[in-house]
Structures are given as structure tokens and as C-alpha cells.
Amino acid sequence: MPLPTLPTKLGTLLSEKDDSVILADPPVQPDEPDTPPARPATASNKAAATPRAKKPAPVKTAPAAPTAVPAPATAAKTAPAKSAAANPAQAPRPAAGTASKRTRLAPTQRKLFVLDTNVLLHDSNSLFKFEEHDIFLPMMVLEELDHQKKGLSEVARNARQVSRSLEGLVGDHGLDKPINLDGIGNTEARGAVTFQTSALDTSLPIQLPLGKADNAILAVVNALTKSMPKREVVLVSKDINMRLKAKALGLLAEDYRHDHVLDDSDLLYDGVMPLPDNFWTKHGKNMESWQQGGTTFYRISGPLCSQFMVNQFVFTEGDDPLYAQVRETAGNTAVLATLRDYSHGKNNVWGITARNREQNFALNLLMNPDFDFVSLLGHAGTGKTLLALASALTQTLETKRYNEIIITRATVPVGDDIGFLPGTEEEKMQPWMGALEDNLEVLHLGTGKSSSNLSNPQGSEAPRNSTMELVRSKIKVKSLSFMRGRTFMNKFLIIDEAQNLTPKQMKTLVTRAGPGTKIVCLGNIAQIDTPYLTEGSSGLTYVVDRFKGWPHAGHITLQRGERSRLADYASDAL
Numbered sequence: 286m287p288l289p290t291l292p293t294k295l296g297t298l299l300s301e302k303d304d305s306v307i308l309a310d311p312p313v314q315p316d317e318p319d320t321p322p323a324r325p326a327t328a329s330n331k332a333a334a335t336p337r338a339k340k341p342a343p344v345k346t347a348p349a350a351p352t353a354v355p356a357p358a359t360a361a362k363t364a365p366a367k368s369a370a371a372n373p374a375q376a377p378r379p380a381a382g383t384a385s386k387r388t389r390l391a392p393t394q395r396k397l398f399v400l401d402t403n404v405l406l407h408d409s410n411s412l413f414k415f416e417e418h419d420i421f422l423p424m425m426v427l428e429e430l431d432h433q434k435k436g437l438s439e440v441a442r443n444a445r446q447v448s449r450s451l452e453g454l455v456g457d458h459g460l461d462k463p464i465n466l467d468g469i470g471n472t473e474a475r476g477a478v479t480f481q482t483s484a485l486d487t488s489l490p491i492q493l494p495l496g497k498a499d500n501a502i503l504a505v506v507n508a509l510t511k512s513m514p515k516r517e518v519v520l521v522s523k524d525i526n527m528r529l530k531a532k533a534l535g536l537l538a539e540d541y542r543h544d545h546v547l548d549d550s551d552l553l554y555d556g557v558m559p560l561p562d563n564f565w566t567k568h569g570k571n572m573e574s575w576q577q578g579g580t581t582f583y584r585i586s587g588p589l590c591s592q593f594m595v596n597q598f599v600f601t602e603g604d605d606p607l608y609a610q611v612r613e614t615a616g617n618t619a620v621l622a623t624l625r626d627y628s629h630g631k632n633n634v635w636g637i638t639a640r641n642r643e644q645n646f647a648l649n650l651l652m653n654p655d656f657d658f659v660s661l662l663g664h665a666g667t668g669k670t671l672l673a674l675a676s677a678l679t680q681t682l683e684t685k686r687y688n689e690i691i692i693t694r695a696t697v698p699v700g701d702d703i704g705f706l707p708g709t710e711e712e713k714m715q716p717w718m719g720a721l722e723d724n725l726e727v728l729h730l731g732t733g734k735s736s737s738n739l740s741n742p743q744g745s746e747a748p749r750n751s752t753m754e755l756v757r758s759k760i761k762v763k764s765l766s767f768m769r770g771r772t773f774m775n776k777f778l779i780i781d782e783a784q785n786l787t788p789k790q791m792k793t794l795v796t797r798a799g800p801g802t803k804i805v806c807l808g809n810i811a812q813i814d815t816p817y818l819t820e821g822s823s824g825l826t827y828v829v830d831r832f833k834g835w836p837h838a839g840h841i842t843l844q845r846g847e848r849s850r851l852a853d854y855a856s857d858a859l
Contacts, residue, residue: 412466658803666856
């Protein structure tokens with residue numbers, strides 16, 4: 286068909302109606318292989334973190350492949366794993382039914398990882414994350430696990446789970462020999478665990494008080510290093526000072542990196558791709574366009590389409606601007622859908638309009654019922670909470686799409702803890718919900734929208750004042766402590782300060798969603814207050830990476846602050 290005339294004004298590309306229409310018969314996306322391509326056989330081993338190896342990696346039984354050319358995808362089903370699960374996104378997964386056929390490496394070819402207690406308390410399944418390598422548990426680690434097992438906290442639950450896993454592994458075996466880690470069904474772990482059953486030489490190059498648990502574990506690592514010169518003994522700890530002391534003693538020490546989604550937070554998916562100036566020249570030759578439900582769709586083909594992800598936002602500015610969302614991808618073909626312009630006053634959301642490009646993208650995600658999961662990242666003042674709350678109020682009180690708004694957050698103090706708080710669950714959570722009150726004040730007193738559903742004949746100010754109690758009655762503040770086992774139906778769930786959640790806590794929250802529920806995660810990964818969490822291991826980073834490309838999820842990283850000129854300058858200068 287002939288090339289349609291490209292629009293020359295932004296207004297013609299931004300639909301005035303809802304953009305929630307999805308094509309009736311989308312093309313089937315090609316299935317991705319279950320197993321990622323195998324890494325070259327000459328690649329060096331990776332442990333729980335990149336090790337400081339003293340000797341070259343042992344030669345594996347798989348045939349060597351050139352480092353410049355990756356092995357085909359089918360090779361991953363037969364070649365043995367090369368790493369100790371340093372990164373779950375990169376570590377190859379064994380094919381079903383092949384784990385029992387794999388031969389175990391000789392003990393001298395395996396690394397021996399000595400686990401610190403904080404690794405087990407951080408991830409109760411860390412015992413099984415080291416693939417073909419072995420684990421050594423000092424007696425002091427078991428002693429510390431015993432001290433941490435009491436209570437209802439996440440740490441106590443992890444301690445009890447580790448103890449149950451160890452009991453299942455031991456069974457009727459004696460502790461004088463290594464015990465295979467795949468004895469209770471964890472087929473990905475092909476190493477063995479060894480318990481300390483006798484006293485070891487505790488002399489250290491530097492005199493340290495042995496009454497401290499960390500120093501006792503360092504002494505065990507030092508003794509194992511001396512007694513096993515042919516093996517690589519590595520301490521794995523989440524404690525930075527522990528790793529520094531180990532390196533000062535000449536011992537190998539690494540961070541536990543299996544929970545790291547990304548090694549560099551700059552590589553995190555931001556949900557937006559700017560298009561080059563010559564985009565239409567290379568991708569508009571065989572373009573098809575049509576309108577459906579007030580939204581304009583473009584089917585384009587070209588080399589850049591293979592880099593698109595479903596629900597990613599693309600834009601180009603200039604004489605022929607385009608602001609669109611990728612709806613479908615298939616090889617070098619993609620379908621783009623234009624957006625609704627929420628920067629225009631008549632498309633305001635509870636009186637709020639988008640002040641920049643990213644906020645407009647965010648409102649298109651928040652107001653579209655087809656997106657069950659939305660994540661918004663951005664530094665302070667970018668409008669994450671305000672946009673989420675305004676869209677929640679509109680869809681709860683005006684369109685009646687949801688019957689209630691639920692807000693929760695991790696209660697991690699920035700300074701000293703203020704102690705126990707009196708009252709009910711919601712009253713205890715009120716001090717943590719200052720952001721909610723601030724944004725409600727903006728929506729109520731500043732630019733709150735009076736809708737036909739809430740109006741009365743007394744004028745525009747009266748509805749805003751008279752509906753404040755109704756607004757508060759539709760908002761419930763819940764604690765994370767009581768989320769397990771719940772199911773939310775037709776709720777608008779906002780998870781604030783999500784960067785302070787672990788991946789396990791985030792999974793617990795997201796799996797609470799029932800039919801008709803929308804979950805919105807808000808956070809800034811540069812402001813993490815939870816111990817042992819980093820930008821790469823935060824639960825917010827985890828869900829952004831795992832949900833990208835899912836047809837019912839969207840993500841946007843807000844770039845520009847809109848709070849005030851003072852806040853913007855302080856964010857950059859301080």
C-alpha cells in the first residue's frame with residue numbers, strides 16, 4: 286500500500302480517546318529458547334562473585350569453543366555449567382531430565398566456598414546456588430543460626446528454613462564425609478556440603494581476638510587454605526568489613542552475588558527509547574497505518590524493530606514528532622500505537638496534567654486497565670506518588686474501575702527508630718505515610734478535580750471539600766507484616782519506597798493480586814536504607830528486570846523533577 290502522509294503536528298499523533306485498545310489478532314511472537322546459549326568452554330569460572338583467582342580455571346570435559354563465537358543454543362543442554370551462579374540472569378539453566386546424567390567434577394577442580402552466616406540469613410536457598418562447587422560450614426555459623434532462629438522476622442524465618450534444609454540433607458548420613466547438595470531435589474546443585482567436625486589450626490597472620498564470631502570464621506578459612514593448597518578456598522560474605530579483613534589476611538573473599546539482577550544500575554531498563562532522526566526514512570517504506578478505538582496504529586519494519594520491547598515507549602522530536610508505545614514485536618516488524626495526551630487540560634487526571642514527556646508516558650500506563658503491573662522509578666520530586674495517587678482516585682471514585690486503594694511501604698527508618706507506636710494497624714502506619722498526606726493535600730486543596738459523580742450544586746470548591754472524607758474512606762494503609770496469605774480483588778495497590786524491599790518480599794506482595802487488581806511500584810534505587818541491599822539486588826530492580834517485555838506490564842523512569850527549583854537544585858548539587 287502507498288506510504289501514508291506522516292503527521293506534522295503533535296496533536297494528530299496524540300489520540301483524544303483512551304488508548305487501551307489492543308489489536309484483535311496480534312501476530313504470534315516467536316518462542317524464545319528455554320535455555321540461553323552456552324558460554325564458551327574456555328571462559329573462566331565465576332563464583333558467587335567474580336573471584337580473585339590464584340590459578341587458571343580448570344579445563345572442563347566439554348569441547349572448547351572459540352571465545353569470539355558463542356556456542357549454539359542447543360549446546361547448553363549438554364555442556365556442564367561453568368559458574369557458581371554469580372548472576373541468575375546469565376547462569377545457564379540445566380535442561381529437564383539431564384541433571385542426573387551429568388558427571389560431578391573432581392574435588393580438586395571444584396572451589397570450596399566458606400559461607401558466612403549473613404549469606405544464609407539473607408537467602409535461605411543460598412546453599413543450592415553454587416552449581417558444581419562445594420560449600421563448607423564452620424561450627425560458628427551453625428551457632429549463629431541457632432541464635433537467630435527465634436522470632437517472626439524475615440531473618441528468623443530464613444534461619445529456620447536453612448536449619449530444615451540442612452537437616453534434610455544430613456538425614457542418615459554421617460558428618461565425617463561431604464554430603465551431596467542435590468539429595469533433597471535441588472538438581473542444579475552438583476557440589477557437596479561439609480560441616481566442621483573438628484578443631485582447626487586457628488593461628489592467623491595477624492593477631493585477632495577469637496572470641497568474636499567473624500574472627501573465628503576467618504580462622505577457619507585460613508586453616509582450610511593452608512590444609513588444601515590444591516583447592517581454591519573462598520569466603521562468601523555480605524559483610525563488607527568481613528571481606529576487607531579477609532583480604533588483609535591474604536584470603537580470598539567475595540560478595541554473594543546470586544541475588545544481583547544487574548552488575549551496574551545504569552544498565553537497568555528505563556522503558557523509553559529515543560528514535561534517530563532518520564527513523565522514518567529507514568522504517569517507513571512499507572508502513573501500514575489504521576485507527577481503532579481512537580488510537581492510531583503503525584505497522585513498521587526495519588532494523589531497529591528487533592531492539593524494541595513490548596510496551597516500551599518510543600519517541601522522536603523535530604518537524605515530524607512521534608510519541609508512541611510498542612504494542613507488538615515480531616522479528617524486524619513492530620506495531621506502534623499513539624498515546625493519549627495527558628499534558629492537555631481536558632485530559633487531566635484528578636486535576637493533574639503531565640508536565641513532561643515521561644510523566645505523560647507514566648499516566649498512559651497508570652490509566653490503562655490492560656496494564657496490571659506498573660513500576661515508576663525516579664529521584665525525589667519527579668511526581669511518582671502524585672501521579673499514582675491521582676490515577677488511583679480517578680479510577681476508584683469516578684470510573685469505579687477499582688473499589689479501593691491500598692497503600693503500603695517498607696517501614697525502614699532513615700535515622701534512629703522511634704520505637705513502638707500505639708493504635709491500630711492503620712494508626713501505626715500513619716507516621717510512615719507522610720508522602721500520602723502531602724499528595725492528598727495537593728490533590729484536595731490545589732488542583733483536585735470535581736467530577737460529575739461527586740458534584741453538588743454549590744459550586745466547584747464545595748465538592749472538593751465535601752469529598753475529602755469520601756476520598757480518605759477509599760484509601761487503606763496496610764503494613765507489610767500482614768500481607769502473607771491475602772488476596773486483593775479489584776484493588777489499586779500502591780507499593781511506595783519499593784527499593785527497600787528484598788526480591789522475596791516483592792514476590793510476596795505482587796502475588797497477592799487477584800482478578801481486577803492493579804499494582805504500582807514506586808521507588809528510587811539511589812535511596813536504599815535496608816542493610817545488605819544494593820541497587821543491583823533491590824526488589825524493585827528485580828521486578829523491573831523480570832517484568833520487562835510482558836504484555837500486561839509497563840515501566841518508566843522519570844527523569845525531570847517537578848517539585849520546585851530548590852528541590853531540583855538540591856538533588857543535583859548535594
